[in-house]
Amino acid sequence: MERFRMIFQYFQSNTESVMNGICGLLALASVKIYTSFDFSCPCLPRYNMAYGLGVMFIPPVTLFFCGLILNRQSLVMLEEWSRPQGSRKKDLAVIRYMCSSIMQRAMVAPIVWIIVTLLDGKCLICAFSGSVDPEKFVGFANTTPVQVQQLLAKVPCKDDELMRNNTSRKAVSRYLRCWSQALGWSILLILIVAAFLARWLRPCFNQVTLLQARHWSNYIDIEQKIFEETCCEHSRQFAHKCILHFFESMRQEIKQHSFRLPREGEGAEREEDLLWGITNQDEVNKLLKMWYYQKPPLNV
DSSP states (O other): OHHHHHHHHHHOOHHHHHHHHHHHHHHHHHHHHHSSSSOOOOOTTTTHHHHHHHHHHHHHHHHHHHHHHHHHHHHHHHHHHHSSTTOOOOHHHHHHHHHHHHHHHTTTHHHHHHHHHHHHHHHHHHHHOOOOOOGGGGGTTTHHHHHHHHHHHHHHTTSSHHHOOOHHHHHHHHHHHHHHHHHHHHHHHHHHHHHHHHHGGGGSSSSSHHHHHHHHHHOOOOOOOHHHHHHHHHHHHHHEEEEEEEHHGGGGHHHHTTTOOTTHHHHHHHGGGGGOOOHHHHHHHHHHHHHHOOOOOOOO
16 A cells, blocks of 8 residues: 555655656557558548548547647646636746646657658558559559549558459559658658757747746646545545534544544644644535635645
8 A cells, every 4th residue: 555655755855757658658659540540541532631631630639639638737727727816826838838748748659640740651642542643553543533533532442353363553552652752751851850940049048937837837736636635634624523423423423433523622733633623515516616716835
């Protein structure tokens, strides 16, 4: 039990590391899902592009929203953005920093999916086989425009009867795969160069502003966690007190079952028992409302 508690405390105190791990797992999951996915192009002129582009871009959108949902800071940022001004002002630099951090992590898995699909080439071949110029390939010279479109649409289907004896199918497939892989490697190179420049050019900007934004972003996250833990502790104590009050007639029996009963004056003596003073539902609601609308200023 102690080990689980230590692991839980580690996750609470290392939110950034946990989020990086979740992003890595989503990226690996995207690769695993694509490799196990049975890609079957419809080989129809009107549906190839919709199917190919849908497989290429719809799963990344899903993975992007999964990254936003799994990132705890998304909810923290939205709460910080939408909360009333109250006694504490909202720092737009902190909100921008949190938004940038969330977006960067959420975009990892979608980008991995797109790059993998481009390097594989099946999606792009299916989507753009009908857009190839048939004059570049000799196998389509003696066919009507309608037949050309049908043949081009069936390029991804190598087992089709019309394409088994067509000498240009492999040429069109190689042509589109080369473009797909070139685009995939280009995107990967651009991302690596952008990450390299961002890494090495960051010291050229104002480091004080960055440190302040990062510090207060972590503070908002930790403050929310501590507030939730405090509310849970008070809920436990409040429920315990309500139960004791309900079973007042069974007080002696409850004592025999090792229930701890509060002693008079104990709440005033011990700091951790100050929550015992809030013993009414209206008082709790008022306290939560004050916390939401009038967060205390950071000058304690």
